[in-house]
Amino acid sequence: MEREYTATVVQSTGSWYRLRSDSGEWVEARIRGKLRLRGSRSTSPVVVGDRVDYRFDARGEAVITDIRPRRNYIIRRSPNLSKESHIIAANIDQAFLVVSLFSPSTSYEFIDRFLVTCEAYRIPATILLNKIDLARTRPQELGEFLETYSLAGYRVLTLSAADGEGVEGLRELLAGRTTLLSGNSGVGKSTLVAALEPGADVRTGAVSEFHHKGKHTTTFSQMYPLSDGGFLIDTPGIKGFGLLDIGADELARYFPDLMRFAPGCQFYNCTHVHEPGCAVQQAVREGGIAFRRYESYLKMLDEDEKYRK
Template sequence: MKEGLVIKSTGSWYTVKTAEGEIHNCRIKGKFRMEGIRTTNPIAVGDMVDFESNKDAEVIVGIHDRKNYIIRKSSNLSKRSQIIASNVDQAFLIVTVNYPLTTTTFIDRFLTAAEAYRIPVRLIFNKIDRYRPNDMVRLSELKNTYEKIGYKCFEISAKKEIHLDVIKETLKGKINLLSGHSGVGKSTLINAIQPGLDLKTGEISESHAQGKHTTTFSEMFELDFSGYIIDTPGIRGFGTIDMEKEEMSHFFPEIFKISKNCQFHNCSHIHEPGCAVKAAVEEGEISLSRYESYLGMILEDEDNKYRI
């Protein structure tokens, strides 16, 4: 029996790297498909696994306990989730104010999912070389919103390699998840940070101002300056999977902090009198866009909560 780190998953085959640097292509033991959380992929990039050889192939027979993981709605029609990656030290959401637009709704859903699974997040605002004056104003507004509540923000151009040194320093020595919509420059950024990978990059669809998918599965790459990057498929949306409505405010740090001053301990921050959160929104202490994201997530029905 050997153990190793899952560095690539295609759904049916898993690439596993041992501590000695050996690479093994493994299948999964069938029973894993019925165990644990209800997902389409019981094993994910970032998992530590045990595997053994049999006459036909090398087979994963055990999975080590995870310290965390992050999930999204599966791309199939069943109401199941897909584990994007596990055992992550920090996540980076790549955001574009334009070319294509990343909405605050999407940002907040990602941040909420990461908070729920105890994964620290940084925001990378990419393509600053393309931004017009009004784009730069919007960028400043977004940075102010998220830095105010404790999320570190970076302004970069992956294509022009602007401000990449600080990104490298932040990645160093850690297992890093990179995520974002298709077209935000994720593969371009990884290629600039780790030359030689030559990841495929995609063009933006002019008709829809959206990126075309270039990554269809998660993969982990080792960094020359120490650490790993996990590249994920372009993600269109996150659902509030496995989150109780009563807990939703816990994953909005600024709402959770102020909610202690509400008149009722179980305040939903929607209609109750004496709600400190609603008062903070009116006074500008809590961003209106963040509050609207909270409302959207807490009020959506069971069907829509899984939408892509």
């Protein structure tokens, strides 16, 4: 019988995968056809962070034969096919969402969709506000952003990857853990990876002056081993984050700020939209919940309804 080995997927190009074996060896592998069928609802059945079994075929090429059960993953609706899913990465200890207020601007709704998905799959999430030097020039917008997510209960770290501000403190939070780094194109993810791990082979790019949008510098997900221990998963820039398999009746559960007030609602099945005696709506009026967060909740209820049928 052919011998099987176990490894972690550290890079995915869509057709070939780079593996890091448990003995520390690097292996280039492809997947077997049956795995493609099993992952038919996903744009890729094997993702970075997966633990996989593999063997060498008669030609000496490594072939992934099975995927070990995932303890968690980050998933979104595929941007092109509403019934398809796109798993970004698997087996994650924590997720860091890199955002910027300017050049480019990250929308609140995008942030909230990402956070909802992390809550649904029980992955601790932290917001990294990059390009803080630019944000400080607009103190009102900066203050509103920090207050919004402080009220929601999320940790927000401010930094400037280009200047090194805040990078050392972030490095300490990554040690010994597998961390997903995600965000829109142009927010500085690749620059941040290069600052955190200078030896990493990371391409960086500028922001388009015409559209004020980021140019894609990472074309596939990749996991980098960190000098202080642990791994950092850098992902391609994401434009949208469609929710998947989260019903309208459970969406509010993944907004921690809404759930703090929900027990005070008059009706146990309150949707926090039109019911009388809604403690959540009252908290929004009184400033206990940031209006932008509540607005994101309403948009998700409305815009994603067609995908929940």
